[in-house]
Amino acid sequence: DAGVIQSPRHEVTEMGQEVTLRCKPISGHDYLFWYRQTMMRGLELLIYFNNNVPIDDSGMPEDRFSAKMPNASFSTLKIQPSEPRDSAVYFCASSPPYQGESTDTQYFGPGTRLTVL
């Protein structure tokens, strides 16, 4: 089974440029999450969707960040304009409909390592 797919795996860009990160969740999963991980702040939830609808975006740092989920198999996280402090690893995760404890988990993608110069 294919897991959560993220692209690109690595992105190096210059300050001020637009960055788009992509995620394909596991088929059949109805929750999708975007996280950011840095040494200083650890792993932070940015936003999550249920059935393609954003449920909680309180973790999105500022207006430069936006996320969309146009369909059940694709989501994007966009940073415009990017800044050096956005450098981090961005993870996407998905989880299946809750049907008891055996389904109570999130599956993470391999992450996108973003460097903003």
Added chain:
Amino acid sequence: RKEVEQDPGPFNVPEGATVAFNCTYSNSASQSFFWYRQDCRKEPKLLMSVYSSGNEDGRFTAQLNRASQYISLLIRDSKLSDSATYLCVVNRYDMRFGAGTRLTVKP
């Protein structure tokens, strides 16, 4: 105060040792608790859920104490392959992660 706080670590233990990690959470309404494992430069992966009655999976035992708002993870007979960062997680959807505790198991 952070929502989820973990032992700062790092923990350096010999093979075969027993090691325990603790984690406290601030939101008394929290319902779901997990331990995730993250290897260096990899994604987090679920290690085990933490149930009210406590649960065991081989060498790993997780406990929940709602009154004191902490969860724990016990690893018995530690292996070299257990070396990783262990993340305490609270909530099912709007997950709150602890900063992680790094474990190194040495020969």
